[in-house]
Amino acid sequence: MSVDTLFSPLWLSVQLAGVTTVLLMIIATPVAWWLAQTSSRWKPFVQATVALPIVLPPTVIGFYLLIVLGPAGAIGSWWVEMTGSALTFSFTGLVIASCLYSLPFAVQPLVVAFESLGRPNLEAAWTLGANRMDAFFSVALPLSMRGYLGAVVLSFAHTLGEFGVVLMVGGNIPGETRVISIAIYDQVESLNYSAAHQLSALLLVVAFIALFAMFFINRRWQQR
Amino acid sequence: MNAANDIRIRYALQRDNFTLDVDLELPLRGITGVFGPSGAGKTSLLRCIAGLENPASGKLVVAGDTWQDSSSGAWRAVHERDVGYVFQEPRLFAHLNVRGNIEYGTRRRQHDGAADVDHVIAMLGLEQLLGRKPDELSGGEAQRVAIARALLCAPRFVLMDEPLASLDQARKDEILPFLDRLHAEAEVPIVYVSHNIDEICRLCDHLLVMDAGRVVADGSLQSVLVQMDIPALGGQQAGSVIQGNVRDYDEGDDLTHLQFSGGELWVPGKAKIDGSPLRLRIRANDVSLCRARPLQSTILNIVPAVVEEIQPDRGPSTLVRLVLGQDRIVARVTRRSIRELKLKTGDAIFAQIKSVAVKPSNS
Numbered sequence: 001m002s003v004d005t006l007f008s009p010l011w012l013s014v015q016l017a018g019v020t021t022v023l024l025m026i027i028a029t030p031v032a033w034w035l036a037q038t039s040s041r042w043k044p045f046v047q048a049t050v051a052l053p054i055v056l057p058p059t060v061i062g063f064y065l066l067i068v069l070g071p072a073g074a075i076g077s078w079w080v081e082m083t084g085s086a087l088t089f090s091f092t093g094l095v096i097a098s099c100l101y102s103l104p105f106a107v108q109p110l111v112v113a114f115e116s117l118g119r120p121n122l123e124a125a126w127t128l129g130a131n132r133m134d135a136f137f138s139v140a141l142p143l144s145m146r147g148y149l150g151a152v153v154l155s156f157a158h159t160l161g162e163f164g165v166v167l168m169v170g171g172n173i174p175g176e177t178r179v180i181s182i183a184i185y186d187q188v189e190s191l192n193y194s195a196a197h198q199l200s201a202l203l204l205v206v207a208f209i210a211l212f213a214m215f216f217i218n219r220r221w222q223q224r
Numbered sequence: 225m226n227a228a229n230d231i232r233i234r235y236a237l238q239r240d241n242f243t244l245d246v247d248l249e250l251p252l253r254g255i256t257g258v259f260g261p262s263g264a265g266k267t268s269l270l271r272c273i274a275g276l277e278n279p280a281s282g283k284l285v286v287a288g289d290t291w292q293d294s295s296s297g298a299w300r301a302v303h304e305r306d307v308g309y310v311f312q313e314p315r316l317f318a319h320l321n322v323r324g325n326i327e328y329g330t331r332r333r334q335h336d337g338a339a340d341v342d343h344v345i346a347m348l349g350l351e352q353l354l355g356r357k358p359d360e361l362s363g364g365e366a367q368r369v370a371i372a373r374a375l376l377c378a379p380r381f382v383l384m385d386e387p388l389a390s391l392d393q394a395r396k397d398e399i400l401p402f403l404d405r406l407h408a409e410a411e412v413p414i415v416y417v418s419h420n421i422d423e424i425c426r427l428c429d430h431l432l433v434m435d436a437g438r439v440v441a442d443g444s445l446q447s448v449l450v451q452m453d454i455p456a457l458g459g460q461q462a463g464s465v466i467q468g469n470v471r472d473y474d475e476g477d478d479l480t481h482l483q484f485s486g487g488e489l490w491v492p493g494k495a496k497i498d499g500s501p502l503r504l505r506i507r508a509n510d511v512s513l514c515r516a517r518p519l520q521s522t523i524l525n526i527v528p529a530v531v532e533e534i535q536p537d538r539g540p541s542t543l544v545r546l547v548l549g550q551d552r553i554v555a556r557v558t559r560r561s562i563r564e565l566k567l568k569t570g571d572a573i574f575a576q577i578k579s580v581a582v583k584p585s586n587s
Binding site for chain 1: 274275276301302303306307308309311313315316317318319328329332333373374377
């Protein structure tokens with residue numbers, strides 16, 4: 001097995017997880033902030049929607065995404081019109097799917113962090129002359145760093161291990177959508193166990209390092 | 225009162241089982257105490273002034289500037305109200321050190337005066353703490369930082385909501401001298417909420433008494449304390465405050481000789497002699513009354529007085545307001561004593577004052 005066939009799927013997975021994680025932090029922050037602050041009657045509705053990907057089998061999410069993102073789907077047809085290429089079976093499509101799939105893993109740690117931060121710190125910031133936006137960036141954000149650490153690592157790791165949704169939406173195009181989990185499945189299907197072993201071990205190590213780093217940093221922050 | 229120099233407040237706030245209904249003016253100078261039992265609406269009043277609560281109906285005018293007016297829809301957000309706020313808990317930002325916490329306010333608010341940062345840091349004794357993180361501070365130290373932070377955000381006035389309530393007596397004793405100094409320097413007006421009458425008597429010039437969401441008394445500290453018809457100021461809380469000047473100090477007996485408008489008093493210890501008047505607190509429980517001057521008594525302070533008013537208090541007690549020269553004090557005696565001595569308004573008697581608390585002078 002060549003180095004490229006081993007590392008290309010891993011690199012693609014890391015790229016996908018990285019882009020997804022960055023986007024998720026931007027998307028999840030206002031959602032989590034709203035959930036932590038609101039007493040709106042829409043809160044349970046949003047909570048249930050955000051949590052759905054935890055409960056649903058990835059194939060169900062993948063199936064609906066395939067329909068919506070497909071060239072005939074609502075978003076997919078618009079995308080084809082705008083860019084000339086299809087969303088399904090593309091890296092961009094995978095990013096969109098991954099964001100949805102990993103959303104609860106980004107939102108939940110942030111909600112916990114924002115809730116534990118509470119109003120008292122924000123009130124103090126306001127009385128010291130900070131407007132809402134300022135108070136968020138100068139007080140809420142730095143005090144929620146552990147929540148962000150958890151959200152980043154969980155989103156990254158969860159996207160890294162994604163399989164069902166990728167298979168439905170992205171297929172198996174080398175360099176475009178053949179992420180490491182798909183590659184492993186592929187090798188097992190063709191009874192190429194040694195390659196499957198190498199890929200699996202690689203993913204195991206990467207996942208372990210990511211989680212270890214989170215708990216290690218978390219401990220350092222706790223002691224500080 | 226001059227409109228440019230006060231805070232005019234009118235609020236009507238209705239919550240589940242709580243009503244705030246006030247219409248008052250607070251002076252923008254010295255320290256104004258807000259006293260009352262818990263649940264009286266003291267904290268709600270402060271939160272409304274700071275803009276942390278938005279009552280359905282309210283008007284707030286500070287030194288002529290309208291900060292809110294529900295009839296016209298005017299509303300200044302919290303961060304636009306130049307008011308400092310000291311909460312019951314320090315609420316320091318855990319990710320910033322002491323200096324960072326103090327600069328949080330100074331960087332966001334325009335300073336009009338000179339850089340008095342160093343002065344306030346020195347006044348509150350924070351020089352050694354500037355590099356520390358909030359979790360490395362004691363409760364008293366953290367609250368001192370919170371006070372400095374509020375004072376230095378260039379406020380028109382500072383709201384303090386029971387800043388000592390969450391501290392034990394030792395920590396309170398650590399902070400009170402700093403508040404005394406703040407009072408003596410009187411640079412920024414303070415509205416000081418407390419349910420501790422001793423703190424109020426020690427720190428405040430003006431007193432507002434609240435009960436069940438309403439203002440029940442409002443005036444100078446001395447005048448409100450001797451009103452006697454305010455339930456919140458009855459019982460163990462009853463007492464009065466007068467001013468006295470130091471005459472001399474008896475080193476042998478360790479007593480200070482004071483002069484006040486109604487005569488002379490001896491107080492234990494050595495008071496600082498700098499010519500400025502001392503604030504003397506006399507609890508109503510420490511005052512007893514005699515028809516004739518007692519000839520042989522262990523009580524040092526026996527002064528002639530005239531009964532001005534007699535008012536029933538809780539249980540077997542009665543409050544008696546006495547005039548001593550220009551000053552008024554309150555005595556708390558039993559109903560039976562009143563009857564047996566046949567005390568009535570206008571009687572000339574003698575007041576025995578068992579103990580006088582002198583406000584530590586360090587100005």
